[in-house]
Amino acid sequence: MTLTATHLLALAPLILVCATAIVVMLGIAWRRHHTGSAIVTVVGLNLALLSLFGVWQLAPLETPMLAIDGLAILAAALILIAALACATLAHAYLEQFDDQREEFYLLLLCSTAGGLVLSASTHLATLFFGLELVSMPLYGMLAYTYRARRSLEAGIKYLVLSAAATTFLLFGMALLYAETGHLDIAGLVDSAAGGIGAWGLAGAALVIVGLGFKLSVVPFHLWTPDVYEGGPGPATTFLASASKVAVFAVLLRLVMSAPAFQSDWLHGVLAVLAVVTMLVGNLLAVTQSNLKRLLGYSSIAHFGYLLTALVIGEGLSIEATGVYLVTYMLTTLGAFGVVTLISSPYSGEDAAALHHYRGLFWRRPYLTAVLTITMLSMAGIPFTAGFIGKFYIIALGVEAGRWWLVGAVIVGSAIGLYYYLRVMVTLYLAEAGMQRRDAPENWAIQAGGVMVLGAAVLVILLGIYPAPMIDWVRVMSSAMLGVG
Amino acid sequence: MTLLWLILIPFIGGLLCWQGERYGGMAPRWIALATMLIELLITLGLWFQGEYHLPGAGTASDAVRWSMEWQVPWIPRFGISVHLALDGLSLVLIALTGFLGMLAVLCSWNEIVKRVGFFHLNLLWILGGVVGVFLSIDLFLFFFFWEMMLVPMYFLIALWGHSGSEGRTRIRAATKFFIYTQASGLLMLVSILGLVFAHHANTGEYSFEYATLMQTPLSDNVAMWLMLGFFVAFAVKLPVVPVHGWLPDAHAQAPTAGSVDLAGILLKTAAYGMLRFALPLFPEASQAFAPVAMTLGLIGIFYGAVLACGQQDVKRLIAYTSIAHMGFVLIGIYAGTELALQGVVLMMVAHAFSAAGLFILSGQLYERLFTRDMREMGGLWGRTGSLPGFSLCFVAASLGMPGTANFLGEFLILFGSFPVAPWTVAIASFGFLLAAVYALLLMQRVYFGPPKAEGLFADLDRREYLMMLSLLGLVLLFGLYPQPLLDTTSAAMGEVERLFTAVSQSSTLLTGAP
Numbered sequence: 001m002t003l004t005a006t007h008l009l010a011l012a013p014l015i016l017v018c019a020t021a022i023v024v025m026l027g028i029a030w031r032r033h034h035t036g037s038a039i040v041t042v043v044g045l046n047l048a049l050l051s052l053f054g055v056w057q058l059a060p061l062e063t064p065m066l067a068i069d070g071l072a073i074l075a076a077a078l079i080l081i082a083a084l085a086c087a088t089l090a091h092a093y094l095e096q097f098d099d100q101r102e103e104f105y106l107l108l109l110c111s112t113a114g115g116l117v118l119s120a121s122t123h124l125a126t127l128f129f130g131l132e133l134v135s136m137p138l139y140g141m142l143a144y145t146y147r148a149r150r151s152l153e154a155g156i157k158y159l160v161l162s163a164a165a166t167t168f169l170l171f172g173m174a175l176l177y178a179e180t181g182h183l184d185i186a187g188l189v190d191s192a193a194g195g196i197g198a199w200g201l202a203g204a205a206l207v208i209v210g211l212g213f214k215l216s217v218v219p220f221h222l223w224t225p226d227v228y229e230g231g232p233g234p235a236t237t238f239l240a241s242a243s244k245v246a247v248f249a250v251l252l253r254l255v256m257s258a259p260a261f262q263s264d265w266l267h268g269v270l271a272v273l274a275v276v277t278m279l280v281g282n283l284l285a286v287t288q289s290n291l292k293r294l295l296g297y298s299s300i301a302h303f304g305y306l307l308t309a310l311v312i313g314e315g316l317s318i319e320a321t322g323v324y325l326v327t328y329m330l331t332t333l334g335a336f337g338v339v340t341l342i343s344s345p346y347s348g349e350d351a352a353a354l355h356h357y358r359g360l361f362w363r364r365p366y367l368t369a370v371l372t373i374t375m376l377s378m379a380g381i382p383f384t385a386g387f388i389g390k391f392y393i394i395a396l397g398v399e400a401g402r403w404w405l406v407g408a409v410i411v412g413s414a415i416g417l418y419y420y421l422r423v424m425v426t427l428y429l430a431e432a433g434m435q436r437r438d439a440p441e442n443w444a445i446q447a448g449g450v451m452v453l454g455a456a457v458l459v460i461l462l463g464i465y466p467a468p469m470i471d472w473v474r475v476m477s478s479a480m481l482g483v484g
Numbered sequence: 485m486t487l488l489w490l491i492l493i494p495f496i497g498g499l500l501c502w503q504g505e506r507y508g509g510m511a512p513r514w515i516a517l518a519t520m521l522i523e524l525l526i527t528l529g530l531w532f533q534g535e536y537h538l539p540g541a542g543t544a545s546d547a548v549r550w551s552m553e554w555q556v557p558w559i560p561r562f563g564i565s566v567h568l569a570l571d572g573l574s575l576v577l578i579a580l581t582g583f584l585g586m587l588a589v590l591c592s593w594n595e596i597v598k599r600v601g602f603f604h605l606n607l608l609w610i611l612g613g614v615v616g617v618f619l620s621i622d623l624f625l626f627f628f629f630w631e632m633m634l635v636p637m638y639f640l641i642a643l644w645g646h647s648g649s650e651g652r653t654r655i656r657a658a659t660k661f662f663i664y665t666q667a668s669g670l671l672m673l674v675s676i677l678g679l680v681f682a683h684h685a686n687t688g689e690y691s692f693e694y695a696t697l698m699q700t701p702l703s704d705n706v707a708m709w710l711m712l713g714f715f716v717a718f719a720v721k722l723p724v725v726p727v728h729g730w731l732p733d734a735h736a737q738a739p740t741a742g743s744v745d746l747a748g749i750l751l752k753t754a755a756y757g758m759l760r761f762a763l764p765l766f767p768e769a770s771q772a773f774a775p776v777a778m779t780l781g782l783i784g785i786f787y788g789a790v791l792a793c794g795q796q797d798v799k800r801l802i803a804y805t806s807i808a809h810m811g812f813v814l815i816g817i818y819a820g821t822e823l824a825l826q827g828v829v830l831m832m833v834a835h836a837f838s839a840a841g842l843f844i845l846s847g848q849l850y851e852r853l854f855t856r857d858m859r860e861m862g863g864l865w866g867r868t869g870s871l872p873g874f875s876l877c878f879v880a881a882s883l884g885m886p887g888t889a890n891f892l893g894e895f896l897i898l899f900g901s902f903p904v905a906p907w908t909v910a911i912a913s914f915g916f917l918l919a920a921v922y923a924l925l926l927m928q929r930v931y932f933g934p935p936k937a938e939g940l941f942a943d944l945d946r947r948e949y950l951m952m953l954s955l956l957g958l959v960l961l962f963g964l965y966p967q968p969l970l971d972t973t974s975a976a977m978g979e980v981e982r983l984f985t986a987v988s989q990s991s992t993l994l995t996g997a998p
Contacts (some may be wrong), residue, residue, distance in 0.1 A: 362599075381635055381666075382628040391673070398677040406674055414667035421659050425642045470561045 010061045010068040013048040013076055014116045020044025021109035028102045037102040038091040041109060042084060042447075049080045060479050064184065066120040067253075070479030074322055075119035075249035078329050082242035083112040085333045085451050089340045090234035092448035097145065104144055107137035108238065115246035123184040124173045127250055131169070131214070134243050135162050141235035142227060154230030161213070161223045169210025175203030185257055196263065204266060207254070214247040215303045216296075218277040225288075228296030229352060233340030236292065240299050241332045245325055248306060252321055255310045256480075271311045274405060277304030278412035285419045292352040294419060295335055298378055301412055302328055305393050308409065312400045318480060320392040322473035327377065327389035327462065334374040334455035338367055341448055354426050361428045367449075368427045370456040377459045379420040380413055385462040388469070486526065487554045487568040487619055490578065493523055494585070494612030498605040505601025516589045516604040520611070524582030531575055531972070550621075551575075558625070562680070563691040567622040573976040574618040576829065576969060577749075577756055580836055581618070583958075584748040585611045588741035590951050591844045595740055595851060596644060603644055606636035610745055617753045621694040623676045626761070630717075630753070631669050637742065637750065638662045645737040646856075657730075657737035664730040668720040675713025679765065682706065698765055704772075711766035711773060718762060721754035722810045724777075725784045735803035736856075740847030743799060747806050747839035752832050755810075758817050759825070764983045771984065774818040778901075778908045781818070784811030789918035793925055798846040798856045801926055802839060805882060808915060809835045809890075812897050815912060819901035820984040825977040826970050827896025833962060833969065834881070834889030841878035841955045845871065848948055849930070852941040858926075863935025869943025872931045874952045881959050883923035884916055889962035 008015070023044070024037050052073055060069035086108055094101040114133025121127040139162075143155025177183055179200035180191040192200060209220065216224040228236050255270075281301030288294040306328075309321045342360075343351045351357075361368040377386030390413065397406035462469050497519030501512035534551045550569035558566045570578075588607055596603050613633025620626040638658050645654030676692070683700045684690055691697065702710070720727045735743050763770050770777075788807030795801040809831070816828040848871060849864075850856050865872045881888040894916070902909045944952065962969055 376635065382632045387628075387631075394670070394673055395677050395681075398674055399681050410667065410670045410674070413670055414663055417663050417666055418659060421638065421662060425639075425655055425658070428639070428643050465558070467559050467561065470559065474561065 006058060006061070007063060010055055010058045010063075011066070012051040012055060013080070014113060016044060016048040016051060017080075017109055017113045017116060020048075021106060021113065024102070024106050024109060028106065032100070032102055034094065034101045035091070037105045038087060041087045041105040044109070045080055045084045045087065045112070049077065049084070052077055052080070062122065065123045065126045066117070067122040068120060070476035071249055071253060071318070071322075072120035073479075074473065074476040075245055075325075076116050078245045078325060079112060079115040079119065079242045082238065082245065082329055082333060083108060083115075085337065085455070086234045086238040086242070088447040088451045089237060089337055092446055093232065093234050093340050093343065099145075099147075104141065104234070107140045107144075108234075111135075111137040111141070111238065112242065115242050118246040119249035121250055122186065122253070124176070125183055128169065128173065130250070131211075131247070132166070134246055135166075135214070138235065138239060138243060141238065142231040144235060145232045148230075150230035151232055152230075154227045157223055157230075158227045165210050165213035165220065168206050168213070172203045172206025172208075172210060175199050175206065177203075179203060185254065189257060201263060201265065204263075205269070208251075208266070208270070211247055211251045211254075212273070215244060215251070216300050217273055217303060217307065218280040218300065221277070221281070221300050224300055225284075225293040225296040228299075229290055229292045233336060233343050237333065237336035237340060240295070240336060241329045244299070244303065245329055248303070248321070248325065252310060252318070255313060256318065267311055267313070270307060271402075271405065274304050274307035274311055275408040277301065277307060278408050279304075279415075282412045282415040282419075286415060288419070289354050290352045291339060291354055291357065291423065294354075294423065295332075295339075298416065298419070299332070301416060302378070304412065305390070305409055308393055308397055308402070308405045311405065312396055312402060315399050316392065316396050318477040319470075319473055320396045322477055323392050323466075323470060324389040326469055326473065327385035327459075330455050330459050330462070331374050331377040331384075331386055334370055334452055334459060335378070337448065337452035337455060338371045338374070341367065341452060354423065357423070357426050358429055359427070366453070370452050371427060372424055373456045373459055375420045375424045377463070379417050383460065383463045385459045385466070385469075387463055388466045485554065486530070487552055487570060488566075490523065490526060491568070491612055491616045491619060493519060493526075494608040494615065498608035498612065501604035501608060502601045505599075509597070509600045512601045512604040513589060513593060516608055517586060519608060520582055520585035520589060523611075523615070524579065524586065527575065527579040527582050530570070531579065534570075534575070558622075561690070562624070563689060563693065564624045565622055565693070566625060567693065568619040568625075569621045570619065571976045572972040572974070573756070573759065573829065576833065576973055577618045577752060578615055580752070580833060581611055581614050581749050584744055584836060584840055587748075587840060587844065587951055587955070588744045590947055591744060591847055592739060592741040593947060595847060599643070603640070606639045607741055607745070609633075609636040610640070611749070614745075614749050614753060618756060621760075622692050623680070623694065623697065623761070624692040626757075627669070627673055627676060630672070630757075631666065633750070633753075634662055634665050634669075637746070640742040640745075641734060641738045644739045645742070646739070647737070654737040657733035661730045661734040664720050664727070668717045668727070671713045672717035675710045675717075678706070678710050678713070682710075694761075694765075702766070704768065707766045707769040708772065711762060711769035714757070714762040714765070715773070715777070718754040718757045719780070721757075722751060722814065723754075723807060724780045724810070724814060725787050725807065726780075728784075728807055731807065732800045732803045735806075735843075736797055736800045740843060740850075743802075743843040743847075744840045747802070747843060748836040751806065751810060752836060755813050755817065755828065755832055759828070759977075759980055763817070763820070763980055767983050767986065770818070771820075774820070775905075777818040778815050778905055781811040781814035782908060782911055784808065784814065785912055785915040786811075786918065789915060789922055792922040793918070796858050798849065798858060798926070798930065799843065801858075801922065802842045802846065805919070805922060806835070806839055808919065809839075809882075811915070812894055812912065815901055815905075815908060816897035819897075819904045820981060821900045821904060822974070822978055822981040824897050824900025824904075825980055826974065827893050827898075827900055829973045829977065830889060830962065830966055830969060831893030831897060834893045834959065837955050837959045837962075838878050838881040838888070838890055841874070841952065841959070842882060844951060844955075845875050845878065848944070858929040860936055861930045862933040863931070864941075865931040867935070867939070868941045870949070871944060874944075874956065875931065876927060877956055878959075879923045879927055881963075883919040887963050888959050889966065890959070892963055892966055 024040050090104050111134050114130050118130030121130050139155050139159045142158055143152050145151040180188055182188050213220040278301050281297050285294050285297035306324055309317045377384035380386045380390035501515045504511040504515050550571050552570040555565050555567040558564050610633050613629050616629030642655050642658035647653045679697050723731050785808050788804045792801050792804035813828050813831055816824040881890045884891045884894045898909050
């Protein structure tokens with residue numbers, strides 16, 4: 001097929017992000033300037049975000065490799081916002097970093113481009129390409145403060161395990177190809193119409209393993225706490241928000257459209273994975289004394305909740321996924337944003353141990369309010385966006401009559417409350433003589449601070465008045481290709 | 485709009501308190517006091533103006549009638565709206581909230597010295613959430629407030645509470661309270677959603693509307709499960725015996741204001757929830773479940789009373805007596821006759837006053853003695869001014885002495901329940917005996933016996949005197965002349981009774997078939 005202007009326009013966000021990456025790279029080659037690189041990145045990402053409005057007029061549009069539909073646009077918007085937040089955080093975080101600072105933005109932009117490709121892919125080739133483009137720069141980002149041992153360890157750990165997962169993914173794709181002779185999802189759907197053989201099922205299962213690793217679904221979650229703990233704040237933020245959103249979007253697309261992923265057997269496996277992920281994630285989080293590790297385990301649990309949407313795969317599923325992803329991402333950005341801001345003025349390891357946060361409220365009330373709101377939102381308490389997300393998940397389970405899943409969500413939430421509350425109350429307990437770390441005095445007027453406050457305000461606003469978000473997600477999910 | 489303001493005033497007042505702290509420690513207290521006074525005055529104004537003697541049931545239609553109503557769409561996707569409505573029951577309970585809110589502010593006047601602004605923010609937000617619970621008749625909104633009010637309560641216990649003996653820290657108590665209530669709340673959310681989807685399956689429309697969902701026909705099995713979801717959430721909050729574990733700890737560790745709110749108002753939200761939602765939404769299932777619920781109530785009466793006798797901590801003792809009193813409330817609710825339901829309302833109000841009085845008194849004792857352990861008290865009569873006298877009055881109220889509102893409440897409950905469940909009533913009557921035992925034990929251990937130390941303690945000051953006198957006055961007022969209260973809630977209670985007892989007579993009323 002020929003590429004027309006329409007197609008180019010539809011791909012504008014991706015092109016803009018890539019162009020920004022090139023500009024940043026050339027800028028670095030010409031003259032290093034930290035704030036300059038950050039500004040170019042932010043401008044580029046904003047342009048890409050704005051171009052989504054134009055793209056929406058063209059949707060849904062399908063190319064052989066990519067589908068520009070509601071799901072892709074929804075995911076793209078989330079990824080771009082997350083990337084923007086990470087760029088602002090990175091600027092605050094790297095200000096005091098005594099090494100080359102500018103390359104971080106380059107890596108961030110490349111990874112963002114990968115996320116855009118991944119979430120729009122309708123072909124196993126683009127899926128693989130996108131996934132690798134998300135992950136490769138992340139290795140660099142996680143090991144960016146490589147003089148700190150933990151950071152390097154995080155980067156290498158993620159690299160090795162991710163590579164292992166990729167081989168599973170590739171092998172699964174090979175099996176699917178061997179069974180059907182197609183690599184595009186539409187082709188897979190057609191050729192599998194008459195039923196799917198054992199090899200095809202095995203292939204589908206291996207693909208889920210590969211993607212499940214990125215989402216840190218139990219039992220492929222072992223890397224998560226170490227990587228979250230070791231990686232520098234902005235990189236972890238990106239890993240926890242943008243990359244997970246992108247991977248989940250493509251998993252949703254696969255499960256919703258390809259029949260190989262809709263067999264009862266696979267659904268059963270997914271259901272078990274969902275329950276185990278929720279419970280294990282929450283249980284392991286209980287004993288953590290490091291905030292970043294705790295958030296890592298809690299993100300495992302959250303993707304367990306999200307998996308229920310995939311298991312049920314009908315009715316409100318897509319809408320619920322969209323809403324949950326929006327709320328999860330905002331909350332994650334807020335929580336990790338605060339961690340990053342507290343850590344930023346120091347070289348060395350991030351301030352993540354819980355005792356660093358003791359009595360933070362009496363020194364930085366608004367920053368603490370942000371962290372409190374995000375913790376409440378993760379726990380799914382009313383007046384926060386997280387409640388709307390949890391409401392959708394439970395509604396979905398009740399509608400489909402999956403009582404085991406609903407029960408697991410409730411048990412998981414109850415366990416979750418325990419550690420979210422522990423974090424929250426720590427913030428308010430003042431004790432003399434504790435080791436203290438702090439955000440800079442003027443944190444609130446810096447870009448990172450504004451972003452964090454914005455995230456918290458949005459969490460509250462969407463918690464109180466979620467109608468616009470729900471409408472938006474509904475419009476997006478109604479414009480999704482290949483679901484029927 | 486008045487109804488919306490009733491909810492908003494505490495929230496706004498809370499924010500003002502928080503910011504008011506920069507003008508000194510007294511500013512938040514006065515702001516909080518003024519806020520609750522406005523709340524109370526508005527409610528009383530509505531009481532005197534409004535008409536709560538609604539036309540008798542069955543005259544016109546089956547539609548639920550409210551004295552005031554306010555509705556705006558909120559989340560149209562699911563048919564959720566901000567729907568507030570007021571009837572006699574909610575009016576009484578909101579007035580109670582306003583009054584106890586003022587007391588809570590007053591009793592922490594000297595007790596709370598750290599982070600005064602933030603304390604009052606939490607205090608007022610609890611009250612705002614409670615008012616929201618009493619006013620919402622959209623099930624989503626109801627759940628919203630139901631869960632929301634736990635967060636400030638958690639902070640109140642965790643940050644300003646007392647750390648007791650080993651293993652009983654305030655944070656542990658707060659966490660226990662939060663997890664108990666939140667997890668059971670999620671069960672209620674599942675039930676609400678189950679009801680909504682059952683309605684959706686029937687009509688193809690989403691609605692969280694109280695009046696609409698009441699019309700949903702349900703199979704017996706489904707109705708029972710959904711009812712249980714509601715019941716568990718309310719039972720934890722009430723609390724009913726197997727799920728009461730959070731209450732003694734929370735009370736013992738909470739600051740006085742927290743205990744007053746907890747015993748006076750938060751427990752009442754559970755009884756309110758049963759009266760407003762569990763019974764009317766699932767009358768058949770509730771009817772079938774009534775024997776179990778009454779048995780649980782009976783167990784609660786004896787369990788609470790027996791354990792209260794063995795406590796050393798004053799506040800734990802009062803907490804266990806709350807369990808016993810709530811056992812009576814549970815029996816009354818599931819008896820479902822109008823007389824019993826009226827008794828429940830009176831009992832709720834009376835218990836709020838007497839428990840609040842006892843908790844405030846134990847707070848005042850603590851401010852003088854710096855202990856709540858009864859082993860270190862004794863012989864305080866005559867050494868603490870008029871404190872023992874007031875204690876005697878509230879203890880008498882708590883054991884149900886005729887002349888106090890508690891007596892009337894318990895009497896009406898037992899009298900009203902007798903035709904329905906004579907044996908239950910007969911057994912429950914022995915609860916009075918135990919009530920006398922624990923009440924007298926409390927008096928004996930604290931105020932009589934050999935003194936543990938010499939010296940006089942400060943008498944009550946004017947603020948404390950005022951609080952005690954007003955509480956005592958109300959206990960006696962409703963004990964001697966409860967008619968205005970009963971008149972206000974009779975229509976609402978009659979409605980509950982009509983729905984509940986209609987089960988055995990006809991089935992058309994239930995399914996709402998015209």
